Amino acid sequence: MTSLLIIVVLVLLGIAVWQLTKIFHLTQVGTAADADHSEVANDRDNNVNGYIMFGFLGFIYIFTIICLWKFGHLVLGTPASEHGPQYDNLMAISMALIFFVQVVTQFLLHYFAFKYRGNVNRAAFYYADNDKLEFIWTIIPVIVLAGLILYGLYAWTNIMFLEEDKEDAVYIEVYGKQFNWEVRYAGEDGMLGKANVRFIEGVNTMGVDMSDPNAQDDITSSELHLPKGKQIIFKIRSQDIIHSVYLPHFRVQMNAVPGMVTQFGFTPTVTTAEMREMPEIMNKVANINQIRSAKSAELIAKGESPLDPYEFDYLLLCNKICGQSHYNMQMKVVVEDEADFKAWLAQKKTLGVAVKESKSSDTKQPESVEIPEAPVNQDGAEADSTAVAQIIR
Numbered sequence: 001m002t003s004l005l006i007i008v009v010l011v012l013l014g015i016a017v018w019q020l021t022k023i024f025h026l027t028q029v030g031t032a033a034d035a036d037h038s039e040v041a042n043d044r045d046n047n048v049n050g051y052i053m054f055g056f057l058g059f060i061y062i063f064t065i066i067c068l069w070k071f072g073h074l075v076l077g078t079p080a081s082e083h084g085p086q087y088d089n090l091m092a093i094s095m096a097l098i099f100f101v102q103v104v105t106q107f108l109l110h111y112f113a114f115k116y117r118g119n120v121n122r123a124a125f126y127y128a129d130n131d132k133l134e135f136i137w138t139i140i141p142v143i144v145l146a147g148l149i150l151y152g153l154y155a156w157t158n159i160m161f162l163e164e165d166k167e168d169a170v171y172i173e174v175y176g177k178q179f180n181w182e183v184r185y186a187g188e189d190g191m192l193g194k195a196n197v198r199f200i201e202g203v204n205t206m207g208v209d210m211s212d213p214n215a216q217d218d219i220t221s222s223e224l225h226l227p228k229g230k231q232i233i234f235k236i237r238s239q240d241i242i243h244s245v246y247l248p249h250f251r252v253q254m255n256a257v258p259g260m261v262t263q264f265g266f267t268p269t270v271t272t273a274e275m276r277e278m279p280e281i282m283n284k285v286a287n288i289n290q291i292r293s294a295k296s297a298e299l300i301a302k303g304e305s306p307l308d309p310y311e312f313d314y315l316l317l318c319n320k321i322c323g324q325s326h327y328n329m330q331m332k333v334v335v336e337d338e339a340d341f342k343a344w345l346a347q348k349k350t351l352g353v354a355v356k357e358s359k360s361s362d363t364k365q366p367e368s369v370e371i372p373e374a375p376v377n378q379d380g381a382e383a384d385s386t387a388v389a390q391i392i393r
């Protein structure tokens, strides 16, 4: 509300200044004999506009250089997946092309606006058309864009084509909901059990159908561990609305859509430990920790507890604005050697065991409070809801 008021005040102030300058102009009429009040641009006006055009060109170039210099290091570094370099290549080619075209066309646009600025001694020449020129500036973008699209399609099929029944692929279900992720490993049989939102109950938070034999050895986790060098196949579901599975370091993104299963297959190539040793990551971490220690000093001065130092970890993020806590919808990802991955998975309980255990502990609890059944009227219908609420309370 305050910002709206500020905007309204600024607009009104602008209008007031504009009106004042108009009044000022009116008071100047006839004061100087040689003044030009014709409202038609003269050579001086045209020159000023011509040089402003050049100035603006300089502004665009300088702004671009400053941004590249200041923020260039923020782009994602070494990709941590097999298809990553190909993806980065496509990105680099597209960006280089855009950059080149932008530099050249902006120069031509502003240079010609300057060169052919208005001049009282020069009349505009009407130039109908030129087939040769039009052919050239049509065919060049056609060839360049066709090349880019063909290369893009080639990269797309390479990345998205999945050899589904590859023997040693690791099948992992990624389940998105407001506002966190859960993952489920296929277990020994390599088959994920069926799931449906209606089966969600107690520890079975992903709605796995426990009557499905394939579901018994499935393993759920709140941390995503991936073995290095193995093909990972994500089967992606959503509980509520559209989310998006986003693993920037692996160049992976796929939407999680309620009511359907989407998928993405990739192979991680760099373990978390190896990534932490990379100079670019070490630099970033050092930078973040510098900011953190400065912030910690402030906090300590205020008598609050300091921040923990940051350590690099891969992250699974949500890349669809899915609600209030979207910004915090993330999961830690650990890439490790296959032996470590297997050891980690082996110490996890299977879903069959976890569900059984939670059921037996439910029945054993002696202090569990029985909720009285809703009173039933003589005709069999439930009493009105307020009465039920009171009894439960």
Ligand SMILES: [Cu+2]
Residues within 6 Å of the ligand: 176, 177, 242, 243, 244, 318, 319, 320, 321, 322, 326, 329
């Ligand atoms: Cu989300």
